[in-house]
Amino acid sequence: MITRTINRAWVVVGTLLTVTALPLVTFSVINMVAHEEVERTSTIPAAELSGLKVDGANGSIEVFADDVDVVTVVARISHGLRETDQRTEVVDGVLEVSSSCPLLSSWCEVDYRITVPRDLPIDISSGNGRLVVRGSDAPVEARGSNSRVELVDLSGDVYATTDNGNIEASGLRSSVVVTETNNGRTRIALLEPPREVRTSTDNGSVDIAVPRTDDAYRVDLDTDNGSTDSMVATDPTSERSITARSNNGSLTVGYLAD
DSSP: OHHHHHHHHHHHHHHHHHHHHHHHHHHHHHHHHTOEEEEEEEEEEGGGOSEEEEEEEESOEEEEEESOSEEEEEEEEEEOSSOOEEEEEEETTEEEEEEEOOTTOSOOEEEEEEEEETTSOEEEEEEESOEEEESOOSOEEEEEEEOOEEEESOOSOEEEEEEESOEEEEEEOOSEEEEEEEESOEEEEESSOOSEEEEEEEESOEEEEEOOSSOOBEEEEEEEESOEEEOSOBOTTOSOEEEEEEEESOEEEEEOOO
16 A cells, blocks of 8 residues: 555655656757857948947957958858847947847857957947957957957957956057956967956966067066066156956066067
């Protein structure tokens, strides 16, 4: 009698679990079958624009500056049962490019590849995905939540931050470089002496390299756990400054390799 009662209880529990899980399984299968990838290309005359702003939910954002007079936006969009929202529009002279995910979508991603003139200011952010900016002479802002940030061949002021991910900046001619990451390594290499470099990380090392010139710097390095090493000429009264902070990680400032 006891065994029969226990078996009956397990049957009831199993039935309830099956009934509860069946709609979820069905939705997942339908969502998978409905998966689709499309590519959209938009072109906008650069003369109409004062800046570029990109806000992505999931996916990489790559911005390449070149000698062009139009902005070209190529969006590779991944849809599920419900379409991923993707917009490209000019608002008050700023080209705003954005994507967002519908509720309960297993497929939601937009990868952007954007070409802009070298003098167009750039402001990009992503929830999840790699951020890349190359070749710009204008100010650049790059913000990520879970993003690796790559900055290459820039000469305008730079501001870059990410919650989780490395920041890699190389070939910079920028006067001002400011970076921040909670978890990740930071590497900054400058081809011309900067006026200000300021960087911080909670967990990760920092390596800063400047060109070997007669310039001296006010250097301020501080880490709770890790080594500090400054190998550049210093002057506490210099107008050029390098500041680095870390809770856990080594801090190094030196010259570019010859």
